[in-house]
Amino acid sequence: MILRRFIVPETGCASYLFGCTSKGAAGVVDPHAGLVEEYIEAAASAGTRITEVFDTHVHADHRSGASELALRTGARLRLPEGAPVEFDFVPLRDAEDVVLGNTRVRVISTPGHTWAHACLLVTDTTRGEDPWFVFTGDTLLVGTVGRPDLHGQEGELAAALERSIRERLLTLPDWIEVHPGHVGGSACGAGISSNPSSTIGFERRHNRLLNGDEGGFINRLSAELSPPPSEFASIYDENRRGTREHSRTS
Numbered sequence: 359m360i361l362r363r364f365i366v367p368e369t370g371c372a373s374y375l376f377g378c379t380s381k382g383a384a385g386v387v388d389p390h391a392g393l394v395e396e397y398i399e400a401a402a403s404a405g406t407r408i409t410e411v412f413d414t415h416v417h418a419d420h421r422s423g424a425s426e427l428a429l430r431t432g433a434r435l436r437l438p439e440g441a442p443v444e445f446d447f448v449p450l451r452d453a454e455d456v457v458l459g460n461t462r463v464r465v466i467s468t469p470g471h472t473w474a475h476a477c478l479l480v481t482d483t484t485r486g487e488d489p490w491f492v493f494t495g496d497t498l499l500v501g502t503v504g505r506p507d508l509h510g511q512e513g514e515l516a517a518a519l520e521r522s523i524r525e526r527l528l529t530l531p532d533w534i535e536v537h538p539g540h541v542g543g544s545a546c547g548a549g550i551s552s553n554p555s556s557t558i559g560f561e562r563r564h565n566r567l568l569n570g571d572e573g574g575f576i577n578r579l580s581a582e583l584s585p586p587p588s589e590f591a592s593i594y595d596e597n598r599r600g601t602r603e604h605s606r607t608s
C-alpha cells in the first residue's frame with residue numbers, strides 16, 4: 359500500500375495519494391489545483407496509476423484540482439452524493455465500497471462542514487479486514503473540527519457536524535489514523551494542530567472542541583471561529599463550476 363501526504367503550507371491544505379501498488383490502482387483525496395503534476399509523477403514513480411479522484415466536499419478555501427486530475431489521468435471523479443456542482447461526477451454514497459486493487463475504501467456520509475461531505479475509511483486487505491485509517495476532509499481535524507459557517511444555516515450545519523463526528527467517526531476503533539484535509543495554518547478551523555495526523559482514540563480523549571459537555575459544542579465552536587476570508591465565496595463558485603472541459607454549461 360502507498361500513502362503519501364501533500365501539504366500546501368500557505369493554505370494549510372493536505373491532500374493524499376494512496377492505494378495499491380501491486381495491482382496498480384491509486385486514488386487522490388482532495389487534490390489541490392497547484393499539485394496536479396506532482397500527483398501524477400508520484401503515482402508513476404510508485405509504479406501505480408491514478409484510477410479514482412475524490413473530493414470529500416466542494417472546497418471554499420482553495421481551488422480543487424479534482425476535475426483536471428481526473429481529465430488528465432482518465433480516473434473516475436467522485437464527490438459526495440448531492441454535491442452542488444455543475445459537472446458530472448460519480449456519487450459517493452454512504453456505506454458504499456470503492457475498490458483500488460487490494461485497498462478498500464468505505465464511504466461514510468458526514469454532513470456538517472457542508473451538507474454533502476464524505477469521509478473515506480481505508481482498509482489494506484493484504485493486512486487484514488480491519489480498517490487502518492480515515493480521510494476526514496473538513497470534519498474531524500487534529501485538535502479541533504472544520505468550520506460549519508461558510509454556507510448559511512450555521513446552526514443546523516454545526517448540529518449535523520457534531521452528530522457526524524460523534525456518531526460516525528468517534529465510534530470507529532481507537533487505532534484508526536486520522537488524515538484530515540487541513541493542517542495548522544488553514545482558515546478552515548480554529549487552532550488546528552501543526553501535527554498533520556492523529557488517531558480516533560487520541561482525538562476522542564483530547565480534541566478540545568469535542569470534550570466538555572455535549573451541549574456546549576456549538577457554543578465552544580462559534581466562540582473560536584473568526585469570520586471566513588472574503589475570497590472563500592468566489593473560490594467556492596469556481597469549484598462548483600469545475601474545469602471548462604467538465605462543465606455541462608461550457
Ligand SMILES: [Fe+2]
Pocket residue numbers: 415416417418419471496546
Ligand atoms: Fe472545506
